[in-house]
Amino acid sequence: MPLYLGGKAHFYIGESKMVADTKKCQTLINLCAEAAETLESIASQLSTYRDIYVALSIDPTGTALYGNEVLVSTWIDKVQAAADDPVTTGLIAAKVPTHRAMALEEE
């Protein structure tokens, strides 16, 4: 039990006034989960735009895409793979919506 001191001040000895490690972990999880949600959204968007591009048979001559279509398409596949990674979905599942992700800023 903490030792409460007299008077009207709100301070006491015997308890650590520091945010628990569980909340610091949750802050990192929530921040990663927000990035993971953004990654999922972007990956889906890129795949959709690539499908549209392919369907329209667009001529890339004279643009940065010319000769690099396969490279860009492979890069989009990698983004999609990162979005589909179990770590990404696991982070999103572990997010606690009411945690404000501020615990690491207390240090």
Place this chain on the structure above:
Amino acid sequence: MAAGDTLLIFAPLQNEAPSSAYATIDLRNLHFVLDFDDTTEEAAVFSGILPRNYGGSGITIYIHYAMSSAESGDVIWTAAVERIGDGQQDIDSDGFASSQSSGAITVPGTSGLVDICTIAFTDGAQMDSLAVGESFRFKVTRDADNASDTATGDAELLAIEIRETAS
């Protein structure tokens, strides 16, 4: 005479929120609750008059709360009394007595289940020497920056009962 009697009951909508770091009103399945953050200490304040049937045995507060999502870990509540009384407290300033703590309370294993925890105040200084018939304020805080408050996410306050401590 009144030991064990219910003296007062407070509900979320009676909160007289502090100017900063206040618990926020929320609805959970149409139940009004006050949300207390898990990292920043937030408080709710209630006003009352100590009933005439108070017999001087001290008070025990019963905090009814649920967790927004946590199903493990501990939560710590603290509470403090400010005697306003008859010529005791200039209400232009605050004068809460030292906080009393619930200690670490294990949260329910289901987030929607309501747990009831207690904090006891002895008669006298812990109650800011509050006497019957005097008005007072009562502040409840989640001790969120205590290393032993380990439950993540909001704690939701549903109700507070103040009873005279049973002898």
